[in-house]
Amino acid sequence: MLRKILPCIAVAFALPAIALDGEIIVHDPSTVIADAGRYYTYGTGNGLPILSSEDGWTWRRSGSLMSAVPGGKAGAEVLARGGNNTWAPDIIHVGDKFFVYYSAPGTQPKSAIGLLIGRTLDPQSADYQWEDGGPVVWSDGVEDSNAIDPGVLLGPDGRMWLSYGSYFGYIRLVELDPSTGKRRYPERPPVNIAINSEASILIHRDGWYYLLVTHGSCCQGANSTYNIRMGRSRKVTGPYLDNMGVDMIEGGGKLFAGSRGRHVGPGHFGLLDLGQGVEKFSLHYEADLDRGGVSVLDIRPLLWRDGWPVAGDNVVAGTYTIESARTGTVLELAVQGSPVGGFRQRRGGPPGSGIAGSGSPPGGSPPEPQVGPPVADQEPAQVAANWPATSDVRLAPAMLQAQQKWLIAPVAGAGGYPGAPYYRITIAGTERALTATSGAELSARPFSATPEQLWRIDQLTDGTYRISPKAVPGTDAVFALSAAGSSMPTLAKFDPASDRQRWLLGAP
Amino acid sequence: MKTAFALVMLALVASIDGARAQDAPRPPAATLTQPKGATQPVDARGFIHRWLVLEPVPVAGRLTEPAVQEALKLGALPGTGDALPKNGDTVTVNGDSYNWHALDTTHYNVNLYHFAWALSKPTSNVLFWVETAVDAPREMTGVRLAIGSNAASRWWLNGEPVIALNDDRQSVIDDGVSRRLTLRAGRNVIRAAVINGGGATDFCARFLDEADKPIEGLSVSLLAR
Numbered sequence: 001m002l003r004k005i006l007p008c009i010a011v012a013f014a015l016p017a018i019a020l021d022g023e024i025i026v027h028d029p030s031t032v033i034a035d036a037g038r039y040y041t042y043g044t045g046n047g048l049p050i051l052s053s054e055d056g057w058t059w060r061r062s063g064s065l066m067s068a069v070p071g072g073k074a075g076a077e078v079l080a081r082g083g084n085n086t087w088a089p090d091i092i093h094v095g096d097k098f099f100v101y102y103s104a105p106g107t108q109p110k111s112a113i114g115l116l117i118g119r120t121l122d123p124q125s126a127d128y129q130w131e132d133g134g135p136v137v138w139s140d141g142v143e144d145s146n147a148i149d150p151g152v153l154l155g156p157d158g159r160m161w162l163s164y165g166s167y168f169g170y171i172r173l174v175e176l177d178p179s180t181g182k183r184r185y186p187e188r189p190p191v192n193i194a195i196n197s198e199a200s201i202l203i204h205r206d207g208w209y210y211l212l213v214t215h216g217s218c219c220q221g222a223n224s225t226y227n228i229r230m231g232r233s234r235k236v237t238g239p240y241l242d243n244m245g246v247d248m249i250e251g252g253g254k255l256f257a258g259s260r261g262r263h264v265g266p267g268h269f270g271l272l273d274l275g276q277g278v279e280k281f282s283l284h285y286e287a288d289l290d291r292g293g294v295s296v297l298d299i300r301p302l303l304w305r306d307g308w309p310v311a312g313d314n315v316v317a318g319t320y321t322i323e324s325a326r327t328g329t330v331l332e333l334a335v336q337g338s339p340v341g342g343f344r345q346r347r348g349g350p351p352g353s354g355i356a357g358s359g360s361p362p363g364g365s366p367p368e369p370q371v372g373p374p375v376a377d378q379e380p381a382q383v384a385a386n387w388p389a390t391s392d393v394r395l396a397p398a399m400l401q402a403q404q405k406w407l408i409a410p411v412a413g414a415g416g417y418p419g420a421p422y423y424r425i426t427i428a429g430t431e432r433a434l435t436a437t438s439g440a441e442l443s444a445r446p447f448s449a450t451p452e453q454l455w456r457i458d459q460l461t462d463g464t465y466r467i468s469p470k471a472v473p474g475t476d477a478v479f480a481l482s483a484a485g486s487s488m489p490t491l492a493k494f495d496p497a498s499d500r501q502r503w504l505l506g507a508p
Numbered sequence: 509m510k511t512a513f514a515l516v517m518l519a520l521v522a523s524i525d526g527a528r529a530q531d532a533p534r535p536p537a538a539t540l541t542q543p544k545g546a547t548q549p550v551d552a553r554g555f556i557h558r559w560l561v562l563e564p565v566p567v568a569g570r571l572t573e574p575a576v577q578e579a580l581k582l583g584a585l586p587g588t589g590d591a592l593p594k595n596g597d598t599v600t601v602n603g604d605s606y607n608w609h610a611l612d613t614t615h616y617n618v619n620l621y622h623f624a625w626a627l628s629k630p631t632s633n634v635l636f637w638v639e640t641a642v643d644a645p646r647e648m649t650g651v652r653l654a655i656g657s658n659a660a661s662r663w664w665l666n667g668e669p670v671i672a673l674n675d676d677r678q679s680v681i682d683d684g685v686s687r688r689l690t691l692r693a694g695r696n697v698i699r700a701a702v703i704n705g706g707g708a709t710d711f712c713a714r715f716l717d718e719a720d721k722p723i724e725g726l727s728v729s730l731l732a733r
Contacts, residue, residue: 336573336674396675441687484720485654485685487673492718500720 018314018410019263019288019298021421022058026051027219027295028088028149028199030100031270032282032418035093035121039418041270041282041297044087047072048102050123051297057416059297062123065089065100065116068130074114075132078104082112082138082147088268090201092152094160099181101136101162103148109168110141113150115181133181137164137174137190144169145190149268151201153236154178155209161236163211166198170249171213173202173237193238194248197229199268203309208232210309211240211248212256214267221293224286226265229253230309243308257311262289263298266311272299272418277496278458278466279304280418281311299419301459312459314420315505317409319428321398324483325464325502330404331434331481331489333427333444334392337401338383341375377508378402380429391443393434395487398508403427405508406434414454422454422470436469440479440491457505464502466494537622540611543595547643547729548612554714554722555616556698560593560730562637563606564624569633569705571660573674579703580662583635590666590697592639592730610730617656617679617712620702624709632706639699642715643727648691650718653698654682657711663700665689679710682720691715695729 026043029051033040039053047064066073066086073079074086083106091100098118105111115133122128139147146168153161160178165171171194177184194200197213204210210232216225231240231248239247246252257266265286272280279302287293301312322331380402387403398404405428410421425434426447433447434455447453451471458466467481472491480501482492494501548558567579583601593599595610611618618638624631653670655663656679663671663684670686677683702711715723 439688484652484716485682486680487683488652488685488687490685490687 018290019285019296020053020057020059020419021416022053023051023061024059024297025291025294026284026297028268029270029282029284029297030089030091031201032056032272032280032297032299033091033093033098033121035098036125038122040091040121042089042091042100042102043284043297044103046086048086048089048100052121055415056299056418057421065102065130068118068123068128069116069132070129071132074102074104075134078112078114078132078135081135082106082110082114088149088199090150090152090270092154092160094154094178094181097181099133099152100130101150101152101164101181103150104135105146105148107141108148108166109139109143109146111147112138113147113162113164117181136162136176136181136183137172139168145172147172149198149200151199152176153202153204153209155204155236159236160184161202163193163200163202165194165200167196170195171197171200171211191237192249193240194231194253196251197248197253199228201269201271202236203271205304205309206307208234208307209236209240211238212269212309213248213253214269215253216265216267218265218267218286220286221295222264222287222289224265226267226286227258228256228266228269228283228311230256232308254308256309257283263287264289264293266298271302274418274458276494277460277462279461281309301419302461303459303463304461305463310463312463314459315408315423315457315465317407319405319407319508320505321404321508322406322425322467322481323398323504323506324395324489324499325504326483326499327395327486328397329395329483329486330398331393331406332396332401333387333403333432334390334394335387335403337396337399337403338378338386340378340400380405380427384427384430391432391435391445393442393444393489395483395485395489400508402429405429408455408457408505411449411454414449417456417458420457423457424449424453425455425467436472436479436491438473440472440475440477442481442489442491460496460502462502464504466501467503468494534626534628537619537626539614539619539622540626541614543610543612543730546731547727550642550714550722550724550726550728551616552722552724553616554716554724554726556640556642556713556726556728557613558611558640558728558730559613559618560595560608560610560639561618561620561623562599562601562608563627564620564629564631564634564636564704565601565604565606566630566633567635567703569703571675571703571705576660576662576672576674576703579635580701583637583701585637590695592641592697595730616681617710620704620709620711621707631709632704634704634709636702636704636709637699638702638711639697640728641730642691642696642698643729644691644693644696645725647693648715648717648723650688651691651723652688652716652720653686653713654684654716655700655711655713656680656683657700657702658709659705660703661700661711663698663713665698666692666696676705679712681712682716685716688718691726
């Protein structure tokens with residue numbers, strides 16, 4: 001399927017990237033979480049199905065959570081408070097424990113959220129087992145609440161919170177005990193923080209708590225109106241106001257992600273913080289039009305702008321300039337460029353200036369300025385024949401010339417990383433591929449899909465990109481494309497505080 | 509007719525005055541001085557202040573890659589070993605004689621326009637050869653030579669080409685940066701050619717470490733070895 005999709009998207013630069021690869025059908029996925037070098041998510045379905053991935057790009061179905069719970073199903077008290085469905089879990093790692101919160105609805109809005117406690121996510125581990133932690137919160141079917149769709153946050157102050165709810169009334173918040181995963185103050189009533197939504201979850205950044213929820217309807221394929229909305233508050237208990245000051249408890253919510261391209265109905269946000277300024281989010285689409293309209297998992301870059309999270313897109317195959325955020329110069333093959341449209345003789349000063357070739361002298365009637373015909377884009381075929389066999393790359397002012405146009409395209413079967421596959425980066429129209437060389441330098445060599453020619457491209461929270469080779473000969477260290485000066489690209493260890501390793505991808 | 513004659517005479521007198529002014533000694537470059545002392549450390553930002561500069565060699569002044577290569581052929585310097593020339597040495601380039609000048613710059617950069625203008629030499633369509641020798645207290649790996657030049661330039665370290673910049677450009681600190689290099693313990697010779705089309709012309713140079721921080725603790729000596 002992937003190979004079939006790529007030619008289509010290669011020319012559709014404005015579209016979001018393809019979703020993940022492998023077995024990615026899921027609904028209401030938990031936050032994607034890593035354990036012992038492997039990624040996991042859990043979704044709605046019989047026993048809470050597991051999806052796992054070695055690299056965060058290619059996913060496999062891996063059984064169900066409940067199969068590792070004694071008795072193979074929710075505990076008796078959970079079943080009594082809610083019902084025997086298993087939906088929409090969320091997961092968090094605190095200390096040496098993993099806490100899974102899952103929805104156990106009966107006849108809604110009678111429902112409960114149950115707790116499972118484990119020490120490892122690896123089903124192959126001898127320690128793999130999930131312990132029933134009982135119900136954490138529930139709704140009795142009468143109150144203005146439907147206790148499903150848990151979302152869990154461990155705040156910067158070490159306090160842990162659970163938000164939950166779905167359409168029958170309020171989104172609610174309770175505090176949890178990080179040592180047990182259970183309610184810290186079970187006697188206190190929950191705090192209502194939003195309404196008319198579901199799939200709530202909190203995140204924190206720079207003194208703000210952000211409440212992300214999903215509005216609209218689910219479960220109708222391409223007819224689903226799911227979209228992710230948000231508000232923020234200085235206090236975890238709210239009020240959560242959107243960008244127009246509307247309280248989410250009165251229906252407010254700034255749009256975070258809506259339907260785009262070939263994906264309908266995004267929902268169930270989950271933060272995946274990879275560190276070093278790389279943040280991503282997991283979600284599902286109600287319908288992936290490239291996969292017959294089924295519900296699928298995706299992982300996308302998370303950006304921040306003006307104090308709000310912004311949904312980024314993984315890189316789509318296409319032709320780009322690669323511009324250094326440090327220097328403003330662009331990556332190019334080190335060849336003598338030719339002006340777009342060919343060399344043109346300068347024709348003197350402005351009309352009437354008296355400079356030779358500038359038209360009539362002062363006092364005469366100046367000629368009407370004339371525009372010329374459009375100048376065609378410069379394609380490699382026009383100029384590449386004159387290029388020497390150099391493999392050097394460098395940085396230079398952007399001139400829209402062929403040696404500055406890079407085709408960035410996924411490499412089928414080469415694996416990937418959370419959200420995206422490895423890419424090749426070649427001068428458009430040629431096989432000269434950006435290659436990491438020994439000594440952590442760069443060259444442009446014929447593409448052969450070696451690890452030195454496979455590139456990981458992560459969009460950073462400011463919208464720029466970190467571009468890293470899968471491997472550098474002679475070292476196990478991780479490097480990123482770096483601007484050593486205005487004219488010199490190299491590889492260096494990533495410094496999230498510097499513009500040296502930040503790059504902008506633009507349309508040439 | 510009388511008016512026309514007067515204008516011609518006036519122009520002639522102005523031309524003669526201009527020629528006298530051209531011939532008259534000019535004040536020395538304000539930013540360049542005679543070196544004092546045998547060695548000089550690089551400054552706190554790592555910039556090298558002491559250089560040997562050859563009087564400008566006329567070239568075409570075009571700055572594309574092929575044009576720079578042509579200028580380097582035309583203005584080729586005899587002898588490219590580790591030996592530095594001495595202040596006042598004369599070399600013949602493309603059939604003409606040029607003198608080497610040992611200079612300290614008071615700025616981070618060497619203003620070649622000041623240098624040539626003070627000597628009543630052309631500043632446009634010229635190639636400047638510059639050389640210096642940097643003493644490293646020990647072998648240093650992972651080092652980069654980092655330069656800025658107005659305009660195109662070529663740089664060699666211990667005889668190896670390390671930086672090539674083409675096109676009309678301003679002198680920007682760390683514009684051209686080499687790959688990772690090794691500075692050998694003791695003397696390291698830097699040689700460069702700066703080619704100018706027109707207008708201002710200058711350059712600056714320093715060494716950076718693996719973290720792009722300027723390398724201090726280097727010293728410069730123009731003494732022959």
